Amino acid sequence: MRVALFLTCVNDTLYPQTGRAVVSLLTRLGVEVDFPPGQSCCGQAHYNTGYRHEAEPLARRFAEVFRGYEAIVTPSASCGAMVRELYPRLGDRARVEGRGGSLAATLAPVVPRTYELTEFLVDVLGVTDVGAWYPHTVTYHPTCHGLRSLRLGDRPRRLLEAVKGLELVELPGAEECCGFGGTFALKNAEVSAAMGADKVRNAESTGAQVLCAADNSCLMHIGGTMSRLRTGLRPVHIAEILASTEEEPAV
Template sequence: MRVALFLTCVNDTLYPDTGRAVVRLLTRLGVDVDFPSTQGCCGQAHYNTGYRHLAEPLARRFSEVFREYEAVVTPSGSCAAMVRELYPRLGERARAEGRGGGLAAALAPVARKTYELTEFLVDVLGVTDVGAYYPHRVTYHPTCHGLRALGLGDRPLRLLRAVRGLELVDLPGAEECCGFGGTFALKNPDVSAAMGVDKVRSAESTGAAVLCAGDNSCLLHIGGTMARLGSGLRPVHIAEILADTAEERVA
């Protein structure tokens, strides 16, 4: 299977270690991962702020870059949801506006083969025990796009429960938004900050050392809140937990 990593803008700019973790993890599982250097933004930021037509060329570019791969894996529920849920809408709206079906035809194939990391592991590779070792008490925050748009369900939890040394504890109010929401945090900063505090206080109540999630954009918001509150918690992407092994810790 030809598999490509779609890193995303946030990870490429701020969290490259998450991308490296995905490559280590998938390579360990026998997957040959390619990283097309011509990849760029999926257009989510443009679409979500109302610039739908400006998102179209980015979506078309995405389809061109990843066209030849059998699967596209991304460590981001929000970007995976953009491709899977909103690319088809972009194509159909272009068709409805009388601009032909070219965009819809270009986007449909890539939308069907784009996966968030945990669903690729569980649904495509058929694994939950990835050979990871992470000796920490961890709580998991299901991000909004992963929870509601992609319907990831318990896939991330099943993966975390199989990690040796990891103690997984339930997060109170887990399904409540952390308050990031892209431009929501910019347009409603007071509400966003309050929601972030609620999320951090809930995580602290578990006694966990680590709060993990599948979106670094949410972890950026939560981590900033942790820093302002002086919390002892650490925000960690689930890919970095799943990529960790006892052998690497000894080395």
């Protein structure tokens, strides 16, 4: 199977190791992975801040860059949700405003073929044991877009539970937002910081060494809070855990 990796802006700029982990993991599972160099921002930041029209050219570019692939895989539930949930709205709104149906027609082919990493592994490849080894105690935070928009459910947990050496412990208040929310963290800094502190304190109470999630944007916020609170926890993307083996342990 030939798929395209949609890395996202945050990962490309700040967390390239997550992209490398996705490629390593999928290649190990027999998947041929391409990285289309023309990819750019999906437009989520623009759309969520109210610049809907400015998001449209980015959505069109996404559709053109990733056209023709069997599947588009991303290690970001928030950007995956932008494509799956909000691209159809962009197209419909353009049609309602009398700007024709070309945007909707352009976006339609890529919407159902875009998958967040864990749902691609479980739903498309049909695997939960990916041959990973990660000898640490881990607690899992389900991010808002994965939980509420993509409805990932227990897919990430099933993958983590199959990792050899990994002890998965329950996170109190797991379904509560970490406080990031993109520009919410900028516009409501005090509330965002308080929510982040609650999340980190709950994670500390588990005794885990690692807090895992499927979105590096949320992990960036949580990790910053961990640093300020001087905890012993580490934020790690689920792709890096699943890519780790005894031969190639995660850093």
